Amino acid sequence: MVTATDRCPDCLVRATGLCATIDDEALIALSAAGRRRTLASGQVLTWAGDPNLLCANIVSGILKVTASTLNGREQIVGLLFAGDFVGQPFVEESALTVTALIETELCLFTRERFERTLSAHHRLEHALLRRTMGSLNDARERMLTLGQRGAQERVAGFLLDLVDRSSPGDCKSFDIPISRGDMADFLGLTIETVSRQLTKMKSAGIISLPRGGRTVEINNRSALIAAANPG
Amino acid sequence: MVTATDRCPDCLVRATGLCATIDDEALIALSAAGRRRTLASGQVLTWAGDPNLLCANIVSGILKVTASTLNGREQIVGLLFAGDFVGQPFVEESALTVTALIETELCLFTRERFERTLSAHHRLEHALLRRTMGSLNDARERMLTLGQRGAQERVAGFLLDLVDRSSPGDCKSFDIPISRGDMADFLGLTIETVSRQLTKMKSAGIISLPRGGRTVEINNRSALIAAANPG
DNA sequence: CGGGATGTTGATGGCAGTCAAGCTCGGTGG
DNA sequence: CCACCGAGCTTGACTGCCATCAACATCCCG
Numbered sequence: 420m421v422t423a424t425d426r427c428p429d430c431l432v433r434a435t436g437l438c439a440t441i442d443d444e445a446l447i448a449l450s451a452a453g454r455r456r457t458l459a460s461g462q463v464l465t466w467a468g469d470p471n472l473l474c475a476n477i478v479s480g481i482l483k484v485t486a487s488t489l490n491g492r493e494q495i496v497g498l499l500f501a502g503d504f505v506g507q508p509f510v511e512e513s514a515l516t517v518t519a520l521i522e523t524e525l526c527l528f529t530r531e532r533f534e535r536t537l538s539a540h541h542r543l544e545h546a547l548l549r550r551t552m553g554s555l556n557d558a559r560e561r562m563l564t565l566g567q568r569g570a571q572e573r574v575a576g577f578l579l580d581l582v583d584r585s586s587p588g589d590c591k592s593f594d595i596p597i598s599r600g601d602m603a604d605f606l607g608l609t610i611e612t613v614s615r616q617l618t619k620m621k622s623a624g625i626i627s628l629p630r631g632g633r634t635v636e637i638n639n640r641s642a643l644i645a646a647a648n649p650g
Numbered sequence: 651m652v653t654a655t656d657r658c659p660d661c662l663v664r665a666t667g668l669c670a671t672i673d674d675e676a677l678i679a680l681s682a683a684g685r686r687r688t689l690a691s692g693q694v695l696t697w698a699g700d701p702n703l704l705c706a707n708i709v710s711g712i713l714k715v716t717a718s719t720l721n722g723r724e725q726i727v728g729l730l731f732a733g734d735f736v737g738q739p740f741v742e743e744s745a746l747t748v749t750a751l752i753e754t755e756l757c758l759f760t761r762e763r764f765e766r767t768l769s770a771h772h773r774l775e776h777a778l779l780r781r782t783m784g785s786l787n788d789a790r791e792r793m794l795t796l797g798q799r800g801a802q803e804r805v806a807g808f809l810l811d812l813v814d815r816s817s818p819g820d821c822k823s824f825d826i827p828i829s830r831g832d833m834a835d836f837l838g839l840t841i842e843t844v845s846r847q848l849t850k851m852k853s854a855g856i857i858s859l860p861r862g863g864r865t866v867e868i869n870n871r872s873a874l875i876a877a878a879n880p881g
Numbered sequence: 882c883g884g885g886a887t888g889t890t891g892a893t894g895g896c897a898g899t900c901a902a903g904c905t906c907g908g909t910g911g
Numbered sequence: 912c913c914a915c916c917g918a919g920c921t922t923g924a925c926t927g928c929c930a931t932c933a934a935c936a937t938c939c940c941g
Contacts, residue, residue, distance in 0.1 A: 486794040490881045494797040496790035507787075509780055514787055541772055548779045549740055555782060556738075556745055558789035559727035563717040565796035566725040566838030570897065599920060607797025612897055614921055631906060632920065650721045801929065830888060840930055845889055862938060863888065882941100889936065898928085904921065911914085 426450060430526070435502035436476045437546055445540035452532045458482075458519035464505070471513040474506030474533040480523025481596055485516045485604070495605040497554070498597070500584070504550055508534050520597055565607045568649070573606040574616040575647035578626070578635060592636045599632075620646065657681060661757070666733035667707045668777055676771035683763045689713075689750035695736070702744040705737030705764040711754025712827055716747045716835070726836040728785070729828070731815070735781055739765050751828050796838045799880070804837040805847040806878035809857070809866060823867045830863075851877065 427433060427450050438446055455478070458464060464482065465473060477499055484497035484505075496515065499505055505517060508530060528536075537544045564573055578595075585593045595602070603610045620626045625643050627636040637643060658664060658681050669677055686709070689695060695713065696704060708730055715728035715736075727746065730736055736748060739761060759767075768775045795804055809826075816824045826833070834841045851857045856874050858867040868874060 484790075486790055488794065488798055489879050492798040494794040496793045507783060509783070515790065541775075544772075544776060544779060548775060548782065551779060551782045551786060552738060552740070555786045555789060558786060558793065559715075559717055559746065561793060562727045562789065562796055563719065563725040565793055567719055567723040604797075607793075609898060610920080611899085611922085615897090618921070648720050841888075842890085842931085843929060846929095849889070884941095885939090887936100887938075889934100891934080892932090894929105894931080896927105896929090899926075900924090902921100902923080905919085907916105907918095909914100909916080911912105 431478050432476060432502040432526075436526075437504050437543070437550065438476065439502075440546035441540060441543050445536070445543050448536050448540060449528075449543070452536050453526045453528050456525050456527045458523045458525065460519055460521050460523075462519050464517040464519065464525075465513045465515075467513055467516045469513050471507055471510050472530050473527060474504070474508060474530050475525040475527045477501050477503050477505060478524040478526055481520040482523060483518050483520050483597075483601060483605075485518065486514075487516070493604050494607065495601060496558070498605065504547065506530060506533070508537060508547070520601060570606075570608055570612050571616050571619070572647050572649055573608060574602075574613055575620065575643055577602065577606060578637075579643060579647055581635075582637065591638075591640075592634065594634050595632075662709050663707060663733040663757075667757075668735050668774065668781065669707065670733075671777035672771060672774050676767070676774050679767050679771060680759075680774070683767050684757045684759050686755065687758045688753060688755045691750055691752050691754075693750050695748040695750065695756075696744045696746075698744055698747045700744050702738060702741050703761050704758060705735070705739060705761050706756040706758045708732050708734050708736060709755040709757055712751040713754060714749050714751050714828075714832060714836075716749065717745075718747070724835050725838065726832060727789070729836065735778065737761060737764070739768060739778070751832060801837075801839055801843050802847050802850070803878050803880055804839060805833075805844055806851065806874050808833065808837060809868075810874060810878055812866075813868065822869075822871075823865065825865050826863075 427438065427446055430436070430438070433439060438449055441449070453476075458480070464475070465471070467485075467487070479501050482499040482503075482505060483495050484499065485493050486496050487493050498520075505525070507513070537547065564576060568576070581595065582590065582593055597605070599610045599613050602608075603613045606613065617626070617628060617632070620643070621628050623642070625637070625639045625646065627638060628634070629636060658669065658677055661667070661669070664670060669680055672680070684707075689711070695706070696702070698716075698718070710732050713730040713734075713736060714726045715730065716724050717727050718724045729751075736756070738744070768778065795807060799807070812826065813821065813824055828836070830841045830844050833839075834844045837844065848857070848859060848863070851874070852859050854873070856868070856870045856877065858869060859865070860867065
């Protein structure tokens with residue numbers, strides 16, 4: 420059998436995941452409760468309205484968390500990357516749909532088992548509280564964007580968020596890991612508007628878009644920051 | 651000196667606040683740490699960017715939590731009522747401004763003192779985790795509104811949320827506890843658009859607006875629900 | 882009664898959504 | 912190797928919703 424001591428230390432997200440914050444005893448308990456699973460691109464982990472049975476840490480890949488109106492319009496309310504936690508302990512029914520945007524590897528728990536581990540390991544619950552508060556802050560920052568900012572500010576701000584995430588330093592070139600359609604759903608815009616804003620910034624010389632628009636190169640960072648902040 | 655045993659049992663939010671979920675020992679500890687304070691309407695509890703020194707439970711009144719763009723546009727990212735918790739433990743700097751919308755009474759703690767109480771009382775921390783996850787769900791639901799819904803749906807949905815909050819049964823008449831300007835900032839609209847949507851629903855006979863627009867009477871609930879859900 | 886804050890109503894314009902073609906690129910199969 | 916295809920992306924023309932600007936109404940308190 421594979422145990423925590425020989426599996427977790429090699430985990431790609433050992434340093435950044437929820438499990439990074441906990442002691443050996445809790446880690447062994449968590450490890451015993453979890454198992455690996457990989458999702459194909461486009462595969463759904465949980466559907467809104469279904470019983471809430473799962474929690475997980477993301478080992479690699481990207482998930483989107485979406486809410487939908489009755490007429491089928493979709494809003495991405497969260498993007499989750501390697502090291503992020505997925506799921507809602509203590510809730511009986513999933514309120515949101517979770518879908519893999521690219522092939523994604525998970526460290527998966529049953530919700531019930533994860534909850535028991537939480538109860539038994541105070542530091543794990545504390546770490547989850549901190550993460551949840553962080554997610555709440557992100558959500559509120561995005562409310563400001565969705566409620567008050569224009570299209571150009573949204574797109575420029577999104578690019579700046581991405582560059583922060585993907586590069587430790589101030590790298591000038593990076594990939595947009597999601598499609599235009601997902602960008603639109605994330606930003607509360609349409610595909611066309613996102614595309615137009617990108618080409619506008621390209622025309623203005625602020626960015627370049629090699630490799631068919633999936634890579635972004637920042638030519639003028641301060642202009643990009645200016646585009647993200649109206650005035 | 652006033653102690654938990656003679657103060658907390660009489661508290662208006664004893665049954666609904668964070669403190670409702672904890673045992674006597676923790677309650678006594680919390681009570682010792684907290685003190686009452688009342689905010690006048692319009693008074694600011696914490697400014698975004700200031701050191702984060704306070705946490706509180708709301709005994710009565712309403713607070714708004716706001717984020718702002720650099721050019722001064724404001725988004726209300728949360729409305730807090732009696733029994734709700736205010737503040738961000740474990741964060742050094744306030745990211746958001748908190749303001750009283752009407753006269754509001756708080757049960758106030760220093761953040762540092764509240765954190766110590768949290769650490770010492772596992773059940774309190776657990777209760778806070780549950781509340782924080784609830785707030786995150788609210789925030790995500792509002793992202794859907796801000797990103798995807800039209801003006802009429804936002805206003806109608808807001809009225810339905812209010813009626814849920816203010817009346818246990820399905821009361822037909824209730825007060826809007828905040829100004830048109832605050833409604834607009836909450837919904838990501840302008841004052842004028844909010845006003846127009848309300849008069850439109852009034853003209854359609856769905857609602858009435860006695861007492862100068864601060865009271866709402868629902869004449870046709872199913873039509874209001876239909877207005878909140880496009881299709 | 883007066884003045885300021887709050888709310889309503891009207892006219893207008895701009896930004897982003899919608900609808901509809903084209904384009905690009907990677908993949909597939911002949 | 913190249914023709915074809917389809918998904919994803921871009922571009923264009925037009926529409927419509929909501930913001931803006933402005934005037935007016937109402938409420939509230941002195």
